[in-house]
Amino acid sequence: MKKILITGGAGFIGSHVVRRFVKNYPEYEIFNLDALTYAGNLENLSDIKNEPNYLFVKGDITDQVFIDNLFKENAFDGVIHLAAESHVDRSITNPMEFIMTNIVGTVNLLNAARNLWKGNFEGKRFYHISTDEVYGSLGDEGFFTETTPYDPKSPYSASKASSDHLVRAYHNTYKLPVVLSNCSNNYGPNQFPEKLIPLIIHNIENNKPLPVYGKGLNIRDWLYVEDHASAIDLIFHKGTVGETYNIGGNNEWRNIDIVKKICSVMDRKLNREPGTSEKLITNVTDRAGHDLRYAIDATKIKNELSWEPSLQFEEGIEKTIDWYLNNKEWLNNVTSGDYQNYYKKMYGGR
Numbered sequence: 001m002k003k004i005l006i007t008g009g010a011g012f013i014g015s016h017v018v019r020r021f022v023k024n025y026p027e028y029e030i031f032n033l034d035a036l037t038y039a040g041n042l043e044n045l046s047d048i049k050n051e052p053n054y055l056f057v058k059g060d061i062t063d064q065v066f067i068d069n070l071f072k073e074n075a076f077d078g079v080i081h082l083a084a085e086s087h088v089d090r091s092i093t094n095p096m097e098f099i100m101t102n103i104v105g106t107v108n109l110l111n112a113a114r115n116l117w118k119g120n121f122e123g124k125r126f127y128h129i130s131t132d133e134v135y136g137s138l139g140d141e142g143f144f145t146e147t148t149p150y151d152p153k154s155p156y157s158a159s160k161a162s163s164d165h166l167v168r169a170y171h172n173t174y175k176l177p178v179v180l181s182n183c184s185n186n187y188g189p190n191q192f193p194e195k196l197i198p199l200i201i202h203n204i205e206n207n208k209p210l211p212v213y214g215k216g217l218n219i220r221d222w223l224y225v226e227d228h229a230s231a232i233d234l235i236f237h238k239g240t241v242g243e244t245y246n247i248g249g250n251n252e253w254r255n256i257d258i259v260k261k262i263c264s265v266m267d268r269k270l271n272r273e274p275g276t277s278e279k280l281i282t283n284v285t286d287r288a289g290h291d292l293r294y295a296i297d298a299t300k301i302k303n304e305l306s307w308e309p310s311l312q313f314e315e316g317i318e319k320t321i322d323w324y325l326n327n328k329e330w331l332n333n334v335t336s337g338d339y340q341n342y343y344k345k346m347y348g349g350r
Ligand code: NAD
Pocket: 007, 008, 009, 010, 011, 012, 013, 014, 033, 034, 035, 036, 037, 038, 039, 040, 041, 059, 060, 061, 062, 081, 082, 083, 084, 085, 086, 087, 101, 105, 129, 130, 131, 132, 160, 182, 183, 184, 185, 186, 187, 192
């Protein structure tokens, strides 16, 4: 039986990856290592928690002694590393947490894998999940490819770029069998409502203002989270060691347009007059250093691994909104406590 360590499995993307691996690979023992920060929630995995090939381990990747012992006690064959501080706005107000988890935490895992595998790399793999934000910001034209030079602009993206470089350096220096992927914006169930799409859904439901940074003209390339999980599955199993794969939705939206789209779907689902939710749109102060546009060229993963997004945005956003409307208890749980303080600080209690 192969032992696979998935870090950050109680978070948004990690929970979809853990579920997919637990269900699709009964021959693997899946360890979900997560510190359960504000963004981690075991409710995301309640349906699989009793599966015989699933084990949750609470722990912090910045704790070197803990990580070393975990790897000594469990001879992992593979690591799929998603644990991170992931929200750009939080990285602007508190960069150090991002440095610690995203950089120091990643190096702790790299060192532990290196010490465990000791140069015997047959059947071993360290997979680092990263972001398209490492490439910086695009203008109106062009796409990020795997060879686009790194130019991170926020403390979050700089910390992810740093961890990407370290992962590649461990491959170059110690031959650690790594693979990486850099993905665009994900959306779907289990996303913490500090990120644009769940925040807008949550606020419409509660008749609260919909904060749009600046004029809402920034562009993101949106991918349904289960499509990201399927790409991760493929890259983990079939990606070439030492390589990087870009993953994207081929689905660019200006923020203002995506907010209006959600408004119209929500009006229909909540039986409100068309146009009701749009009245809640409120332009607020722009994010500092706000990247204008991200867009991925996903040709490499399409050509080499035959991966393409399976879900059209129309269907994905309906599914996502339905999930949030049907999971009010989840929303209430994650928005109690710290969320209220965070929201007040960000949006002045509106
Ligand atoms: P998330 O914030 O929803 O989840 C992160 C998880 O990591 C949480 O469960 C949290 O408890 C855990 N964690 C945080 N610090 C930890 C620590 N020190 N030790 C152990 N666990 C810790 O994040 P997400 O949106 O699911 O992103 C997952 C990964 O994918 C991240 O590496 C992120 O950079 C990357 N990514 C995200 C997106 C996106 O659109 N969300 C796109 C591309 C790449």
